[in-house]
Amino acid sequence: MRSAFSCGLMLCLLAGSGHALDAPAGPVILTLSGSIGVTNAEQGALFDRTMLEAMPQHTTRTHTPWHDGQVVFTGPLVRDVLESVEAKGQMLRVTALNDYSASIPVEDFIEYDVILAMTLNGAPLRVRDQGPLFIIYPFDDHPELQNEKMMTRSVWQVAHIDVRSE
Ligand SMILES: Nc1nc2c(c(=O)[nH]1)N[C@H]1C(S)=C(S)[C@@H](COP(=O)(O)O)O[C@H]1N2
Ligand SMILES: [Mo]
Secondary structure: OHHHHHHHHHHHHHHHHOOOOOOOOOOEEEEEEEOEOOOOEOOEEEEEHHHHHOOOEEEEEEOOOOOOOOEEEEEEEHHHHHHHOOEOOOEEEEEEOOOOEEEEEOHHHHHOOOEEEOEEOOEEOOHHHOOOOEEEOOOOOOHHHOOHHHHHHOOOOEEEEEEEOO
């Protein structure tokens, strides 16, 4: 009885103090740093492909300036990724493999179902297809997103997200 109770209490404390994040087993494709409450390495929270695939996958059907016709993307919602590391800031600095970077208000990810796309028309996004991770806004569902400002926030080849207070 006593050990069952203390085990229950420990689970409770773990739940209260945050999610645990396993260390990545495969190649790291995403690093989160900055204002986050959950880490699995000195650099911050590291994710391999399998870890991102284990999160609920969202489907976005949309046109984009970079593809012909309507295309289908899947991947985790950015807000779920942020929640999984207990992100606390207001702004993200998103950096790509080519060192392009953009500042994006966290509000975007609360207001819209923005995904970190991992597949395009059912196939994994390769680096040559602007993968492995591409920030995709639901442009077709929200005409107000179809502007240059949101295009600059549509970072492809995402590698690193730094969570900041501003
Ligand atoms: N990784 C990466 N993402 C990026 C960019 C970039 O250079 N590298 N350019 C951004 C900008 S400024 C715009 S307007 C859009 C469209 O870029 P394009 O006109 O080169 O297609 O993609 C955004 N995402
Ligand atoms: Mo741009």
